Amino acid sequence: MATQTSQSLGGLGQSVKRKEDVRFIQGKGNYIEDIYLPGMIYGAFVRSPFAHALIKGIDSSAALEVEGVLAVVTAKELAEHNLAWMPTFAGDTQAVLAGDRVLFQGQEVAFVVATSQYTAADGVERVEVDYEELAPVVDPHKSLEMPVIRTDKEDQKDNLIFKWDAGDREATDRIFNEAEVVVSQHTEYQRVHPAPLETCGCVANHDPVTGHTVIYMTSQAPHAHRTVFALVAGHVGLEEHKTRVVAPDIGGGFGNKVPIYPGYVLATVASVLIGKPVKWIETRTENLQSTGFARDYHTTTELAASKDGRIRAMRVRTLADHGAFNAQANPSKWPAGLYSICTGSYDMEAAHVEVNAVYTNKAPGGVAYRCSFRVTEAAYVIERAVDLLARELDMDPVELRRKNFIPKEKFPYRSPTGWVYDSGDYHAAMDKALKIAGYDELRKEQAEKRARGELMGIGISSFTEIAGAGPRKQFDILGLSMNDGAEIRVHPTGTVTARLGVKSQGQGHETTFAQIIAEELGIPSEKIIVEEGDTDTAPYGLGTYGSRSTPVAGGATVLAARRIREKARRIAAHLLEVSVEDVEWKDYQFQVKGVPDKAKTMAEVAFAAYTNVPDGEEMGLETTFYYDPPNFTFPFGTYICVVDIDPGTGEFKIRRFIAVDDAGTIINPMVAEGQVHGGLAEGLAIATMQEIRFDEQGNLLNSSFADYLLPTAVETPDWELGKTVTPSPHHPIGAKGIGESANVGSPQAIVNAVVDALSHLGVTHIDMPITPWKIWQVIQEKGV
């Protein structure tokens, strides 16, 4: 047998073509809406047209007269079963259906069940709800002065959800008091919605005979969702051992499919009550108006520095709008998530960050939209502030960054807010990005253009991410440790089935996790099948978000494979008739030390594991490993954006976008590049288009893709990528995770570029989303 190589195995570092593509390109994916069960009926919501109102009555009689409408469920029925409220991942409670009052426009008020989605829609139209409008709290800045929204919570005396801080307040204030230079900027990180192309949905199938329930749902975290179901509805039969949550193919998640939504609960309750499978699929409008939004962080950022450009301290004051229920999906002990990573890539003496979160009459949420729990917000404020400081000091933003980067010798580096960065080489990533961009020439071109009255900007972002939640000592969601499991079964004929507690939504786990196992076991990746998303078969895990799959489940997979290899080595020794100590794993097979042609492949060992097991050894070759990561991983990179602005109209074009990422060891370069491309496009979308907007009455102003704008191929530039590789010292294969860096790192590169183009006019900041009219307006204000 020819010697195996990583390439022949489809192992680590290989651009293996994706297994999942074969079904997707032929229209054979199996998404939630593709699930049809015999006898299936449909549910649809009656939603509140008001942001804040009392419900005086609900009249379902006309709806029930529509042929095909089977039932109209309201909060009253839910309350009879003690199901009117559910916990959020943030530890708040959320109304499954509004009872006596609605707290945001689009809130679920009643659930119409009918024989088809067409009749369900007709039924929804005929449910009459008598509302008495109340004044809504829309502006988060005024929320604390307004009457209490959450009257359901007895101890709630105002609209404050939490006050949280990190870092050293006194040390930070001291430095600010004595600092030579201080810059300050208020930024509004607008409310956005992840808007995956597939909306949320559920098909619940309760079998009244066996009492078993299968819930197919768009879930980034099937196990966590099943546990919550059991906690909330165990008393009506949804106990964990009788409930199976299945997340089928998911058409993008980006954090949108982490929370539990009333639709999942209602479809399940309706199935339990009626005894038939119930399907609920969100419309796009429902998706935008009621499910997990992200960001909505309003921040004043200050930097204290010396005159020669040493950043000394950072002070951050943030007001967070969480909507009507605190339904963010952060680790429970971390109400502002990992926001205290906001000192970013810079070595400074002290920092203090404070977040006040408030209720408003808007949809609940605060999800981690393609980011690890508020790290996008953190990266935005530091990278904007550093640019501002560069301007203040009249320094090149590159020079200022280089001067303040945490030097690579200082890793592992303890940040002033307490994080221990695992590894980094920020200068190298910066150098590479500058080289690809041709930075000096770009600055020259800019100067020439400026002299001619043309507007061109160059924006830099040197971000540090934090990924892979997380070490279980401190990181849990509703008490569930943020660890993840991997199960590997090597079959007698040497093929493998692996199951994971995470859940791909397009990231390509079926391919990349097979590559990890291929590398560890010497079995070709095409002989390895990876299954996720079924709680009946997959080991427990908290799911896929926050770039945690590779750092956490990836670690579990490697260590499960290595545990299998240990047993396999004992069996190999038995087959080779030598002692275990004389057998080594080399060239992807077991060899007798010093005698390379005396060897056994993993396939041969696997067969023996079921046919020729040595005495004292259990039969079989399989294991499950739960991985508790010792620390987070800290991916980083430098992004450079070049933008041209039309001074007459304010229209702008992103001419170039250079992204140099370092996510440690890369499993599949093709897939990794794809992840970066996608993250960049979403960053571009946030910087220039995406914004969930409300009027003063709390009406959502952009409830469809006609007004909630997502970029097309035309607005999206030809991404130019580069990479450096600084492995994580604590991850079993040195991987850090790459799914979200680009979304974390890119928005501020674009804002910095636009501001840079206008900086000579005295422009210091423009809030996202940046639009032609905003640019035109600042140009007018500066009297040009």
Add this chain to the structure above:
Amino acid sequence: MSTHTVTLTVNGQEHTAQVESRLLLTHLIRDVLRLTGTHFGCDTTNCGACTVLLDGAAVKSCTLFAVQANGKSITTVEGMAQNGGLHPLQAAFREHHGLQCGFCTPGMLLSALDFLKKNPDPTEEEIRWGISGNLCRCTGYLSIVKAIKAAAKEMAAGGK
């Protein structure tokens, strides 16, 4: 309620169905014919996930009533493969990583198919305009553009 008999050819096969006049073409394709590669993504004619070919032209099937397809010919993603093999566009999407979650992919493929018919040798910029009626949230489009470009070459070479 007004119902109508609709006869149409889908992927070369004739189907007859009794439909309500308001039934959307996407629902006919998905719920009645169970060709679930055609997806709903937005409801407002923006995303293109429901794109099919109607008498050879790419259209958004969520913005047609099923009755309008009476007597017409429709191609969905399930009908793209030729002679038992993948269409060059399908193969190129996999080869160049032109998809991630796969939800936009069927619509994207059919838009590209119509586009390449009219523009067999396009520039990357033309391709970007050609797929501007299809949203993708995963790929940042670059790999899709490269896949379509590669497929164009392949199709020219194969005379398809």
Add this chain to the structure above:
Amino acid sequence: MIPSAFEYYAPGSVAEAIALLKTHGDEAKILSGGHSLIPLMKLRFASPAVIIDINGIPGLDYVKEEGGFLKIGALAREASLESSPVVQQKFPLIADVVKVIADPQVRNRATVAGNLAHGDPANDHPAVMLALGAEVELTGPGGSRTLPVSEFFVDLLETALTPEEVLTEIRVPVPPAGSGGAYYKIERKVGDFATIAVGSQVTLDSGGRVTAAGIGLTNAATTPIKATDAEAYLVGKSLDDATLEEAGRLAMAMSDPSSDSRAPAAYKKAMVKELTIRTLKRAAERARGGQA
């Protein structure tokens, strides 16, 4: 997103369609491209009891040059303008506009006539047809009548079409030699409705003086605007910077945009001037035989 139920008719002739309109009156809606109507029905913003689908009527999908006019039939799709040699050669303004209307799939289905008949000032063809001095043929129970497009747009989403009429043909006079046109649309992203847009058409004499000018404004008021003051001002003048500036100012003065999710009114107003200047320059270049 499910429309309400409706009765569906697919007439085989214009006469049959008009008879159906007569029978059902306000309850009925004509379905041609359907790309304005069906989205509204799915949102239940419109719930017509009767749909009259004219797509099956033969012979209405033409784009042809005849008798000094470009004639566009009721069922001509936007895409057929893209592929029409006469449009590409003689109507650079239409060639410009059709590229920036919605997206390829929509253009395969949406009709030019529908773009006018919807009466939406944010649609692109109204301004273009105003700039080109087009006329429309409206057919009703008593026969056909012809109306200059400048008299077609009555108010927001309201046109001169009576409930019993169908817009059967658009006629655009073929511009004389020495003509050119251009459209400039500011949009939030490709495929969006215009934040603001301007279409200009000029004819120049051999000395470079304007002999005829047409300027249409998209999304600049509750109806599409024909910037007649600017048009009249330009006739007889050379397009020097001062003239362009004044034409832009006059066009701007006729606009009355409102602030919306696309942009504040002040921006739109300023852009009417800016885009009028830009499109006139471009139109003149093309009139002189520059890049078409």
